[in-house]
Structures are given as structure tokens and as C-alpha cells.
Amino acid sequence: MSHIKLKNVSVEFPIFHASNRSLKKTLISASTGGLIGTNAQHKNVVTALQGISFSVEKGDRLALIGHNGSGKTTLLRVLAGIYYPTGGEIKINGKVTPMFDIGLGIDAESTGYENIITRGLYLGLTRKEIEDKIDSIAEFADLGDFLYMPVHTYSSGMNIRLAFAVSTSFFPEILLLDEWIGAGDASFMEKANNRVSEMVSNTNIMVIASHSMDIVKKWCNKAMWMEHGKVISYGDVNQVADQYLKQAA
């Protein structure tokens, strides 16, 4: 059973400035007992998350809402295992697939075919799984013969369609999104929306950070409102979203 449990999780970023980025200065300050270059010893930290506790179970769709800089992305990165919390406990059951930038791993010099494989491997698929899907991905992205051409020959629409088609070609257990995935031109939009919907409906757990209350209300059952790295309120999506909107108005 997939689940995510966070208990009192906090994240602190060390802030480095020129002198504590320098080994020389650090060494000098160590050998002179801190007389010279005291800066090197002095560490500043920024608290990005503080005392975050929540738990979501299989079937939950959690929305993270809040202003820019409220810690949504940092929390997503903690859930993805990119940042290890500096305090508290985190327990995740299930394979986490972060999809923050769907273009990650796409290289302009390589062909569409090669990029599908690279992107798929980055998403945690095996080579075999990708090979099996490659025809349907190429078909969905509507690349035609361009599949074997370098990506720099693509139009921007084709570029997005390629990244989009690979990323949505499988159903992750736990899906993390930083804003809803949208794609390209109008004609593709509907097709794309259906595909994302299908993917999201088939994942066990989704956590999404979004500024759009429409998307949040449409897709999520739970919401967490964050401000300055702390939880303001957590609970049913409609309740929390309305509370947030009221405060913002």
C-alpha cells in the first residue's frame, strides 16, 4: 500500500557566502582559532520548512497551495528524496516519480528516438519497457518521420509533445507535480488533457503544487495551505482552498 507520512519535518538551507565556500579561508580560521576569517565559521541558515506533519494514503490527491516562496517546491523535493529533511521523520511507501520539468534529459542534438529512451530512463523505466512503448509514444506525439531526426529540427510544439508523450506514457505509483502539466497548441490540448487525466487517475497518490484553484478543486481531495514554510491549514480541498482565496482577496 502506498502512503506518505511526514512527522515534524523541517528543512534548513545553509547559506554560503564567498568565504565559507573557500577551503583556504576555512583552514586559516581553524588554525588561527577563529581570529582571522571568523566569517568562515559563521553559518547562516534559511528555514524553508518548519514542523510539517501530514499523512496521505492510497487514493489521495493532495494539493499544496500558497504564495511564491511558501515552501511548496521545497516540500515536493523533500517528498522526491532530493532534499533529506534536516529535522523530523519522513516515511514513504511506493515508488515516487517527480515530474517537475517534463523536458528534463531532452537533448537537442539527439534524435527523437534517442530522446524518448533517455527521458524514459530518467523517469525510471527500463530500456525494455520504453522499447515496447516507443511506437505509441511516437504516434501520440505525432512526430512521423521526425522520430529519427535531431530534436533541434523540431518546432517548439513538437518539442513539447515529445517530452509530454514520454512523461505521460506510464502510470507512476506516487506522482509529484509542480504545476499541472499542459502541452502545446490548441488541437493537441484536448488530447493532452485526456492523457494527463488518465495518468493521474491511475496513480496511487498524487501531490501537486499549484496556483490554480480550478485545477486544485477539480483534481484533489485534500489540500495543504503553506506560508513561510509552515502549514496554515490542512484538510478537505474545498475548505482549504476557500479559506486561502478569502485571505488572498
Next chain:
Amino acid sequence: MLKEVFDDIKLGWSKQELWRYASTMEMKQRYRRSILGPFWISLSLAIMIVSIGVLWSKLWNIPIKEYLPYFTVGLLLWTLISAILTESTQAFIKATGVMKQINLPFSYYIFSLVWKHFSIFAHHCIVYILVILYFKVSLSFSFFLVIPGLFLYFINALWLSSCLGIICTRYRDVEQIVPSILIILFFMTPIIWKMGWTGKKALFVYFNPLYHYIEILRAPLLGYMPSLMNYVVVLGITLVGVCFAFLLVGKFRKQIAYWL
């Protein structure tokens, strides 16, 4: 803590498909538009070996048949070592984009870096083969020592890149010292010159660990045996290095993302 490092290595190893494919792609990029294909990247090395090789054999008055194979092998090995060390300083800084998007194990980045340079080295070996054939260098059974030699290189590349990668991400000024140290080491190590040329034995060479590293592969590649001392030194450093790397990685692995 050590168990976590082992798990990390296991997970990184299991991502083989990704790091092998990604490094193949990166190599392909270098020669994508060239006629020579993969060997395009070896051509500049070949030009350097021939031109400097001829020049030095004339300057030192040594038969080219003797000097060029020696210099070729030394330079090939040096290129591998210095390329890995130089790029290790950037191992995580260069991967910032990926590291902030998905969570791959620490060892993934190390494997992919080391693998890439070993693949480039494999391509460069064409120069070695041509030189050996042209000068009819006679090889012996000692050639099989290439296998343990390469294995030791691989292990050492892993621990060294791990340590350098961590240190250079935290202390950004170390990155600038590495190339200068490498240049000094290049001239201090018998690569373009040979032990015993001056008549006297250059004893300081024995204190240079790189000499032993070069020798454990250069000897079998040129048809003679490395000395026991070469192996003892290399194995000793490997053991200490691996232990040190385990401690360093165990302690700082989780903080790297915060340093980027």
C-alpha cells in the same frame, strides 16, 4: 551509515542502463557530425603523440622505436587519469539541473562519470594498437595483468571522484587547484621521460604514487612485468582511499543537494 552507502552503491549500479546510455549519448555528441565517427576524438591524441614523440626522441637521442610506444601508453593512461580527476571537480555542480529534478543515488553520478571516461579510453586504445603493430612491440603473458590493472583503475576512479566531487561542491576554490596540481604531477611522473635516462636513479619517483599507478598498466601493455612494489603501493592506496571515501560519502551524501 555504511549500510546506507552500500545501498546507495547497489541502487546506483542498478541504474546502469541510464548511465551507460547517457554517457554514450554524450560521447556521440562529440563526433555526431564527423566522418571518422567515434575515433574523431582519438585523432587529436594521435597527432599529439606522434608529434611530441618524434620531437622528444630526437631531443633525447633515443631511437623512436623505443620511445614512441613508451610515450603512447604513458600518455593514454595519463589522459584517462587526468580527465577523470578534472571532471570529478564538476561532478555534482554540472549535474545541478538533474539533481534538483529527480532523486538519483549519489553513486549514479560517479558511475556515469567514470564510465564515460573509460569508454573514451577504450576508443583511444586504437592509437595504442596502431603503435604496437607499427613498431612490432612484442607482448608477453604479462599482458593479462591488464585485467586486474583496469579493475584497480576503476575502483580508484570511483573513490577519487566521490571524494573530489564532494569536496569541490562544498569548497568551490579547490576546483581551481586541481589542474595546477595535475600539471606538476605530469612532469614529475615518468611519462615523457623514463627512469634511468640520466644515469642516476631518480629515487623521488618511488614516492610519487602516480608512478606506480601508471606502471601497473604500462608494463603489461608494453610486454614486461610491473614490480611487486607497484602493486603494494597501489593496493595500499586503494584500500585507504576506499575507506576514506566510504566515510566521506556516508557523512555528506545527504547534504550535497543543499550545497548546489
